[in-house]
Amino acid sequence: MNSETVEVREVSPGYGFTAEKPTEPFGYKQTEVGVIPEDWSVLTVGVLNPFVTSGSRGWAQYYSKFGDLFVRITNMSRENVHLDLTDTRFVSVPNIGQEGDRTSLARGDLLISITADIGIIGYIDESVPLPAYINQHIALVRFPSEIVCSKFVALFLAFGEGQKRFHAITDQGAKAGINLKTVRELPLALPPTLKEQRAIATALSDVDALLEELDRLIAKKHDIKQATMQQLLTGQTRLPGFEGEWEEAQLGELCSFHKGKGLPKSSLDAYGRYECIHYGELFTQYGVEIRKTISRTSTRGDKFLSVANDVLMPTSDVTPSGLAKASCIKSDKVVLGGDILVIRADPHTLNGTFLSYIIRNDDDQVLRLVTGTTVYHLYGSDMRKFTLRIPGVREQNEIVKALLAMGDEVEAIKQRRAKTVVLKQSMMQELLTGRTRLKVAEQNSEFLC
Known part of the structure; x- marks a missing residue:
């Protein structure tokens, strides 16, 4: 037998095993409600010893025009936890008694929808x-x-x-609904101190307050614009430097009427060579003026093409009110699809955007020209009869400038609001999970909890 010595070597480091590193950052832990700071606690609602109840049936007999507020799911929103009281109902109960006391609300109460659309919080x-x-x-x-x-x-x-627990319940496929036992079992992640909880709630409430302020500003600016539009488009108020009578005419005396061709949705191509407008986009995508199109197509062929200053209207819809839409396109050679009524005027006589404002502002007259029962139609022969009063084109141009400037101001506020919503979403993701911690040592929050 060969008596050679066998040398045993250490295993190469390349074949070694290393323990998997934890995915949670230092100072955080994985829990059933996600990754949270180590000093946060995971508790159920019931552990905090709350009073939990639900509303009563049979309140319909107490409905009245005046009385005490009666809160329904329609008063709750997924956008924020504040109640929407624009659609309110009231109850008048002569003798409240024990049942009324049980379901009576107090400051700081938390509300949860428990049937149908479950998990809306108020x-x-x-x-x-x-x-x-x-x-x-x-x-x-x-x-x-x-x-x-x-x-x-x-x-x-x-x-x-x-919200994940509510989604899990909804996804079970049974009739959506939860009982009070389930409410008590809802898990929560809580910061260690009331002061930190209040600081987080206050920070997010400040953003909600800003959103409410922007909503009020948008509504105010919109109302001012509507009032100004009514005054300027009817000649009740004249811009400085203009006077004289406005001309009254039928649209058929001022314009020619055409119709778009073809362009089914299947022909839309995000990488197409030509700009185009599908008639359905007039309902949802475009306002009084079309400065930039959103769709393209690869074929132009015998399609109908726009001329800058054309006014476009949809010619069919399932509701008559949808046909009182008018948009002035500012570009030449845009492919216009079928079911688009094209109203073409000499820009030296009639500003297309001015005409779009006039049509949208006088929707009652448009509705009188609509025909049909199940599907409603609006034809060029109908819009020829549309009557309007117009000033000289120079005054039309100045009115358009004024109204567009007001519209741009409203749009700028809406964009600011949209950015604030994104900021709020980011703040909630950071603060409600403890990814970002607020310094609360020197804060004296008076927030109601």
Whole structure:
């Protein structure tokens, strides 16, 4: 037998095994509600010893034009936790009694929709008039204010990880609904101190306040624009430097009428060579003026092409009110699809955008020209009869400039609001998961919880 010595060597480091590194960053932990800071706790709603109940049936007999607020799911929104009281119902109950006391709301209450569209969260703040009551489709959760900030809990359940439990229940396929036991079992991730909970709730509420302020500003600017439009388009108010009578005419005396051709949706091509407009886009994509088209097609062939200053209107819809749309296109040679009525005027006589404003502002007259029962139609022969009063083209141009400037101002505020919504989403993702921590040592939050 060969007695050679066998040398045993160490295993190459390349074949070694290394422990998998944890995916959570230092100071964080993985929980059933996601990754949260190590000093945050995961608790269920019931552990916090809240009062939990739901509304009662049979309130319809107490409905009245005046009385106490009666909160329904329609007053709750997925956009934020504040109640929407634009569509309110009231109840007048002569003797409230124990049942009324049980379902009566208080400041700081948390509301959860528990039937149909489950998981919509509401919060009762100072904007909600009291006394107020809830119906049987809503659960009420009232936390001890010395234990937890209920506004923080409302925000946690309304967004992000808090909604996953509701989605899981909805995805089960059974009739959507949860009971109060399930409400008590909802998991929460809580910062260690009331002060931090309140600071987070206050920060997010400040963003909500900004959004509400922007909504009010948009509504105000819109109302001013509508009033100004009514004054300028009828000649009740004249811009400085203009005077004289306006001419009254039928549209058929001022314009020629045409119709687009073909262009089914199947012919739309995001990489197509030619700009085009499908008639359906006039309902949803374009306003009074078309400065830039959104669709393209690869074939132009015998298609009908636009001339700058053309006014475009849809010619068929399932509702007559949808046909009172008019948009002035500012570009030549755009392919115009079938079911588009093209109103063509000499720009030295009639500003197309001015005409679009006139048509949209006088939708009642357009509706009188519409024909049909199941599907409604508007033809060039109908719009020829449309009557209008117009000033000289120079005054038309100045009116258009004024109204477009007001519209651009409203649009700028809307864009600012959209950016604020994105900011809020980012803040919620950071603050409600503890990815970003607020310095609260020197804060003295008076937030109601």
